[in-house]
Amino acid sequence: MTGLPKQFELGINEIDAQHVEFIKMLRELKARMGSSPRQEEICVYLERLNNYAKAHFKTEKEYMDRFKYPDIAGHLTEHAHLLQAIEQLEGKYTAENSSVAVYALIDFMETWLLEHIPMYDKKFAEYLRENVIE
Ligand SMILES: [Fe+2]
């Protein structure tokens, strides 16, 4: 049990735990935004999110490589889109120091995760269940 709604649960403990952490980090940043944080503090949050996304995608890629997932290219393209959006909005925030960019980033990441996990990650988890006997 991960505490994730059913459609977000993959049944791969390591990846489920990372999704939970990801969502928690976004919620923390959102909550912090409500109390006028300093720019350096926001930069730390954004850097942490960026690194976490990279580490998470690396974990998923390792699973996909290891079990020869056929749609790895399509899945990795999706990951690349998110990383690109994070870099862009992070750059915008650093340049303009505007909280609008941070809220845009939070919204974008939330929407992205809520679409990506049940579509892309779930498909990969199903592939593992059907094709891999450990
Ligand atoms: Fe994921």
Ligand SMILES: [Fe+2]
């Ligand atoms: Fe993914």
